[in-house]
Amino acid sequence: MKIATWNVNSLSVRLPQVLDWLAANPTDVLALQELKLTDDKFPLAAFTEAGYQAQWFGQKTYNGVALISKAEGTDVVKNIPGFEDDMSRVIAATYPDGAGGTVRVIGAYFPNGQAPDSDKFVYKMRWLDALRDWVASEMQKHPQLVLLGDYNITFDELDMWDPVGLKDTIHCTVAEREKLQALTDLGLTDSFRLFEQPEKSYSWWDYREFAFRRNRGLRIDHILISAALKARASACVIDRSPRKNERPSDHAPVVLTLAN
Numbered sequence: 001m002k003i004a005t006w007n008v009n010s011l012s013v014r015l016p017q018v019l020d021w022l023a024a025n026p027t028d029v030l031a032l033q034e035l036k037l038t039d040d041k042f043p044l045a046a047f048t049e050a051g052y053q054a055q056w057f058g059q060k061t062y063n064g065v066a067l068i069s070k071a072e073g074t075d076v077v078k079n080i081p082g083f084e085d086d087m088s089r090v091i092a093a094t095y096p097d098g099a100g101g102t103v104r105v106i107g108a109y110f111p112n113g114q115a116p117d118s119d120k121f122v123y124k125m126r127w128l129d130a131l132r133d134w135v136a137s138e139m140q141k142h143p144q145l146v147l148l149g150d151y152n153i154t155f156d157e158l159d160m161w162d163p164v165g166l167k168d169t170i171h172c173t174v175a176e177r178e179k180l181q182a183l184t185d186l187g188l189t190d191s192f193r194l195f196e197q198p199e200k201s202y203s204w205w206d207y208r209e210f211a212f213r214r215n216r217g218l219r220i221d222h223i224l225i226s227a228a229l230k231a232r233a234s235a236c237v238i239d240r241s242p243r244k245n246e247r248p249s250d251h252a253p254v255v256l257t258l259a260n
Helices: 011-024 044-049 119-141 174-184
Strands: 002-007 029-033 053-057 065-069 074-078 090-096 102-109 145-150 188-190 221-226 233-238 254-258
Touching: 002 102, 002 145, 002 221, 011 029, 011 044, 011 065, 029 145, 044 053, 053 090, 065 090, 065 102, 102 119, 119 145, 119 174, 145 254, 174 188, 221 233, 221 254
Parallel strands: 002 029, 029 102, 102 145
Antiparallel strands: 002 254, 029 065, 053 065, 074 090, 090 102, 145 221, 188 221, 233 254
8 A cells, every 4th residue: 555645745736746646656545735725626527537536625715735645535624623723734534554453644734833933833833733733633543644744843953954953943943843843742653754764855845046966955754653553664654756847846746655
């Protein structure tokens, strides 16, 4: 079973790239972030023609998340229950796991936070607390659980192209990493780090200053998995190839492979 995440930074712009990527990389569940379109503009027909199902939660101009899947998702939840939010950031559904069971997939676009001294950072901290509490309850119901998406947080210095210069900047603050640690403390594991990876492995590169060409990036797109899935994980990779496209997203897909 393959489960992937990709912040496409506008699905209307990047739809052909997503379809091409799925054709070359058949995936059981693909979580998308930053759709940047309203629900009525979601290109369902294009995914249906490609042989995929879809659940989506859009928003004009900003945010928006979706789950593209081979099998139909059930028990769909949009945003964090009990947390008032006018941003479309979370979508969850349950899928067959290829081994006779089910896996709960939670796709999320974590708040950026803007700057450590901003109101948006305060919102990010509140949002992360609410996410943790909800994921804890989901894990009680779903032993096989994946939490994936654009986290907008690095784990440590290995996830930063310039650990000194970026120290304590947004995505790299102690406060954000403590919230990320609180998620892993629930019993979730960073699947990417389960495997030997190339040095300077990043999933996001700024459009400016030839950052991708110079590999000046951050690893902020993560796939966390529950203990029940850890033993089934056989690979997790960052696919840099779409970042080389013309008019690419600034993020690259991250792909987890689970043994059936």
